[in-house]
Amino acid sequence: MIEELKTKLSSLEENYTLKIQSAATLKDLQDLQVAALGRKGELTELLKSLKDLSLEDKKTFGPLSNTLKNKLTALFEEKQIALEAAAVNEELAKTNIDLTLPAYTFDKGRRHPLVIAQKRMVDILSKLGFIWAEGPLIEDEAHNFDALNIPKNHPARDVQDTFFVKNAVKTGFVLRTHTSGVQVRAMQKQKPPIRIIAPGRVFRSDSLDATHSPVFNQIEGLYVDKNVSLADLKRDLTVFMKGLFGNKAEVRFRPSFFPFTEPSVEVDVKCVFCEGKDPSCPVCKGTGWKEMLGAGVVHPNVLKNCGINPEEYSGYAFGMGVERLAMFSLNIKDIRTFYENDVRVLEQF
Ligand SMILES: [Zn+2]
Incomplete structure (x- = not known):
């Protein structure tokens, strides 16, 4: 059983790594995150089988699935930042704002x-x-x-x-x-x-x-x-x-x-x-x-x-x-x- 679970873990990893990379919008990314890590997500479901394992297998499978969870979470965050930056750049491309211009300065008031x-x-x-x-x-x-x-x-x-x-x-x-x-x-x-x-x-x-x-x-x-x-x-x-x-x-x-x-x-x-x-x-x-x-x-x-x-x-x-x-x-x-x-x-x- 443990071998079967390990296979599932690695296919899950491969599958989601690819999907995260190709997510085109923030909405797609959110849906993916729910599908993987949500309350009824694939990884969450997989973790539920932990309780049926022997103590020895738990010791192997537990850390493995945790590592994957952390890896996927990091990938989601990274992609989210990239997508947000892309959205800002896209907005800026539509306007004529020159970000290299120096900012306006305001004189501060002071006490008499x-x-x-x-x-x-x-x-x-x-x-x-x-x-x-x-x-x-x-x-x-x-x-x-x-x-x-x-x-x-x-x-x-x-x-x-x-x-x-x-x-x-x-x-x-x-x-x-x-x-x-x-x-x-x-x-x-x-x-x-x-x-x-x-x-x-x-x-x-x-x-x-x-x-x-x-x-x-x-x-x-x-x-x-x-x-x-x-x-x-x-x-x-x-x-x-x-x-x-x-x-x-x-x-x-x-x-x-x-x-x-x-x-x-x-x-x-x-x-x-x-x-x-x-x-x-x-x-x-x-x-x-x-x-x-x-x-x-x-x-x-x-x-x-x-x-x-x-x-x-x-x-x-x-x-x-x-x-x-x-x-x-x-x-x-x-x-x-x-x-x-x-x-x-x-x-x-
Ligand atoms: Zn004097």
Whole structure:
């Protein structure tokens, strides 16, 4: 019986090898595969007689039929690839496509330098534990000025500095002049500890020139908790500046005045272009320092206005212009560069 099976195996091999080679279409090939290896295929049927064989014969016939199965499977695959390639070539022959032509290229978009700068700042502040907060662009005077200890007669509230929004129903709305309204809202809503940053667009009634724009971007930060002091502010802002301008960056704090902080400071960075050594440096104008941001310990009146007890809590706040810092770190001389969207400029970042 085993000899008979062996003969059947070899005739099956011969038969299908020939048929596979001469298959003209994918459909023919599929039919052949079913006829040979399918559930009721010839080889499958042949394998069923395995159970009637003696143990010895099984040892011979089993491996033989497996080898054939693998061989036929490989032949089917090989032929399928060949037929598919032939079909593609046939389609191509009907058209005039020149596959040797170089492919079209598409310019990839990239981040705007302001977005790159803002992302760098936000990344560093996030590592310091600050959480991104947002607020409305059209703000009421209570959030934009009153809560921040900015009195009614303060020059910042003048029409020359602020865009007032005229509304038939309500008055007292402005295009926010800083993102401090976001800080006010956070303090009104949340019990300390509060540690937020408020990045976003702000509006001032300035005319557009090399260093001013009526719309620019700001990042403000606020930290309120028990025992927050000027020392915390100096530590965190020094870490921030070194993160931004490198470990060697020197930071200087100068006394200043803002209605919403007491004491208030201006924060300068040693000019990264001349390191304070070039009296004719155009970036720092020979002073060796560049003013980067304003900050201070939150005025007790501001905490009180926002429903936080200044006897129990204290905080610090800071605010900076993204454009100003980006101009300094990227050595851009004119703020308008950011808004003109000249591709030749944007491509450099
Ligand atoms: Zn300089």
